[in-house]
Each structure stands twice: as structure tokens, then as C-alpha cells.
Amino acid sequence: MSIGIPPLVGPFLLAAAAFILAGLVLLAFLRPDPFLVTKAVAQAKLANQQVGSEENQPQVTNNRKVAVGATVMILSHVVMVAIMTMTPVHMSHHGHGLGEVGLVIGIHIAAMYLPSLITGILVDKWGRTVMAYASGVTLLAAGLLAAWAPVNSMALLILALALLGLGWNFGLISGTAIIVDATPAAIRAKTQGTIDVLVALAGASGGALSGMVVANSSYATLSLAGGILSLLLIPVVIWSRRRPSEGQQKENLSR
Template identity: 35%
Template sequence: MAKQRRPEHLSQEKISAAQDNTLKVVMVSQLVSGVGLPTTILSGSLLSTELFGAESAPGIPAALSLLGAGVVAYLLGLLAKARGRRLSLGLGYALGGLGAMLVLIAAKFASTPLLFIGLIVYGSGFAASLHSRYAGSDLAHPTNRGKAIRVAFFASTIGAVAAPSLSKLIAEPTQSLELPSYAGPFILSALAYLFAAIIVLLLMRPDPYVLAQNLARFTGAKRSSATSQLFDRKLALFGGTTMFAVMFVLSGVMAVTPSHMAEAGMHPEAVQILISLHIAAMYLTSLVTGRWVDTFGAQKIAFAAASVSLISCIIIFFTPGDSVYLLLIALTLLGVGWNFGLISGSASTLAANNLGKNPQLQAKGDAALTFGGAVAGLLAGWLVTVTGYSAVMLVFLIIAACHLLFILFVARKGIGAQA
């Protein structure tokens, strides 16, 4: 019987060209959308104070955005499985832009209910940003999963770090529209997310997930046994827990730390610089993290993530709120720990579900970690009003320590070593 001929669109040359195009589109869209990432961190305290009328809700804006990101992340996974990455990513970014515009309208008319809705919808942009790392890995070779994820994360660095400076350029339009000064970053975010949506919808052709599915059907790629499926579930749990833990710690700490630094007398520009460097550490570290995951394995990098996050929490716990240099070290380490955890956890998730060809499982992981971030932000905001900042940091220090113990436990069981 004659060997089945590989269709032209599934030739190795076509697959390689499609992967190159996907990575380029992901990089450009992430570079643009990265501008919207720090907006809720930089504007959250002002939102709470000005529209909530109190300083008792510092974690609410970020928590609402993460809550929306969790819901949309799950829906994007379902849509990607049914229609592909191009539509799911484009819709996610477009909704993020719509959310930013709703926040602007809420700020214009001082409408708290509309602000809540806008922040929730705004989280769609972050959900799409997370989702894009899997789009880059659909056609990637198993040994290059970390590289594919690295491209998506690194591209976000430029936009995220440039956001505070770019926000100054739209100060005049903000005033001319008679909007509060804190609304400026949301104008920038609306433009960035809508532009990212256009880039993805127009240029991500062919769709990497659809092409990967066609290739899998042609090659007859299937899981081999019930044993491998059981191992996959354990590996997915390891990856999901790793991402959840680093997101929980970072969200809780950053929900209250910027306002704590301001209350301690740190200059507003110094606060902005520290936050920008923190965000740079979150994404710039991807230059090496992806390579290290491919070289040393996800388990070792997850251990490093838990260790670095714990060290960061310890430094913050013992550091005064106006100590610029110590907080610079601590917040940089916090961003590095998040990066290590998210990339190693993502690589484990990819390894757990047939080289990443199950967007629904990926979406559950992203939904879990963003929901966790929302809970952490609300918890930190409530605790800081009841017990004070030091007690909040002690709580998240303990959580970071528990995460490290979890990594040591699963290492003894051999889970995650193969990712």
C-alpha cells in the first residue's frame, strides 16, 4: 500500500514558516499590549481613593481586573479550541480595549458601578497576554517550548517599562477631556489593546492551533496509555500550582506595597520607577528563563521561583517603606520569582497535555492563577486595614514558604522532572 502523501500545507517548510510568522505576530502584539499591563498597578491606589472615597480598598481595582481576566481566560481557551488562536487572541485584546474605554467613561461621570464593569472587562487584555504564550508554542518542537514562551514574555517588557513615560505624553489630552489625571494610562491602554487586536486578527495567518491540529490528525499523534494520562494530570497540577502560587504572592504584595511606599514618604516618581523596574524584572528575565527551562527542566526553575519569591518577601517584611534601594532589590526579586514560576509552570502545562494542543486545559490553569491573584489582592487590601502592612507581608511570606515546601515535596515524588 502506497504511503500517504503529506499535504502541501503540512510540509516542514510550511510549518516552519507558519511558526516563524506566529512568533513575530505574538512578539509585536505583546510589545504593543505590554503598555496596558502596569496600568492597574500604577493607577489602582488613585482609583480607590478618588472613586471609592476611602483608602480602605487598595486591592480592589487590580482584583477586579484579575477576576475578569480569569473568566475571560477560560472562555478564550474554549474559543481557541473551537475556532483557533487568532480569533481568541484578537477578541481578548479587543475586550481589553473596550474595558479601558468603559473605565474612562466611568471616570468622566464618576460612576462606580460602571468602573467595576470596566475593570472586569479590562482584565481581558491581561488574559489575552497570558494566552499568547501558548499560541507561540502550538507549532514549537518539544525541546523549544521554553523559547516559544520566552518570546511572548520578553516582548511585553518594552511596552510595560515604557508605559509610565508614555503616559506623560497623554497628560494634555487627559486634561482637555476633563478626565482625572489617573485616567491617562487607560487612554494609552485602550489604544494599545485595540491595536494589538488588529495586529493579531490581520496577521496571524495561518492559525497556529488549527495548523497544529491538522498536523496531529495527519501524523496520528495520540496518547499511548492510561498511565501517561495519569502522569499528565499530575504534571498539569504541578504546573498549575506553581503558576498559582507565584501569582498569588505577587498580587498580594503589589496590591498594598505601592500605597505603603507613598504613605512612608517615598517620592511619587521613585514609586513609579520601582514599579517599572519590578515589571521589567517580571518580563525581561524571560531572556534566560525559557532557555533554562529547556536546559535544566521545569522542576528546578520552579524551585528557584519559590526560593526567590520567599527571599523577596523576607526582605520586604524587614524593610522600611521609604528604603528605595532595599525595596528595589526586593521588588526586582519578586518579579524574577514570578517569571520563573510562570514560565516553568507554563512549560509543565504544555508537557502535560500533548505538547500544548489542549487550550481548554491551558485556560483552566490561567483562570486559576488569575482568580488566585484577585483573591490575594482582596485579602491583602482587607488585611492591611485590619492588621497593618507588616502583618500582610508576614502572611504572604508564610505562603511563599509553603510553596517552597510543596516544590520540595513533589521533587521527591519525581513530578515535574520530565517537563
């Protein structure tokens, strides 16, 4: 039944209603607040001076690891947003209908979030570094496949966008874990919030620039560039594993 609005406005209205409902559910039922629990646990450990507590609750910020975690999150988000944003345009230009576009993007969104059920376990089991590497490699595979997939192959487009979502998932969770490990509980939420703003701004920039790249070149060029950009995650993570100099250690302690 029509209510006098353009057809494509409906999903936006549903999304707005879902966001409002999710906010109300969190406001009403998220008890106790995880942030308050974390602060209470950290304060208790500090007061009791438990042996080994410093390993899990750092007393100073490791600025190098914070930078690395932020870089992993930002790069993986930029690559994902850039390729994802232009995929519906690319498909539409080559004759795919709205239903096919919805299927590809729907599977992509599922690949972004459903693996979270096990990604955290893998990050703890295999380590933050390994999963950050996995993010770069997976995003590279997604970019190459998106660039070289025949435009009439739904299967390959679905696979490319699923890998894109999975690589983003690996990068977001491993990067966040690196930041958590590198920050004291007292400033962790503030640090994570600041980085989340940078991630959002980077994603918006990636989405805007992706349109310019496709307009002046092609979707294949954009996908290849995104895949290559994701490889920067590997040297960044390698750099994070180098032992900081004595001067850097003193600088961290002074902050």
C-alpha cells in the same frame, strides 16, 4: 494640555488603547495560528507513529502534573499580586511621591516580563522542577526584603519588587511548561485556558485580601506571609516527582 479628565485617568486610557492595538496586531499578523500548527504537528506524529513521539506528545493527561503546574502558577501569582498591590499604598503612606512609586512598579513590571527572553531557555536546560524551586526561593527573598526594608530605602524597595517580578516569571513559565508536558495537544489549549481563569481569580482574591491584611496588620506582615506562602511550591513540586501508584496510572489512562 488638559482635556477635562482627572490626571490619573490618562494611564488607564493609554493602557486601553494599547490593549486594543495589541489585539488588532495579533489578529492581523499572527499567521499561521500557533494552536492550529500544534494540532497539525500532533496529528501528523500520531498518524505516522513516529518513534519517541509519545514522550513529547502525551496521549493521556497526567493529572498529577497538571495539578502541580497549576499550583505553581496560582501560588506565584497570588504572592506577586498581593505584595505588588499594596506596595504603592505602603510607599504613599510613608511619604514617597508618585514618581518614586512609578519607578518601583515600572522596574517590577520589567522584571516580570523581560527575563522571559531567557527563562524559557533555563527551563529547558535546567528543568521545570529546578525553575519552580527557583520561583519559590526568589519569591521568599522578595517577601523578606519587602518586609524588612527601611521605608526610606528606594534601592531596597526596588530590589524587593524586582525579585518579586522575577519569581513570578519563573513560576509562570515553569508551571506552564509542566502543564504542556502533561497534556495531549488536543486538549492542551482548553486545559491551559481553564487554569488561566483560575490564576486570574486567585490573583483577584490575593489583591482583595492583601488590603485587608494591611488594614488590620501591616505591609510587613503581608510581605512575610507572601514569602512563607511561596515556600509551598517546594513540597508541591517534590510531590510531583513521586511515582504514581498503579491505581493512579489506571485512572489517568481511563480519562
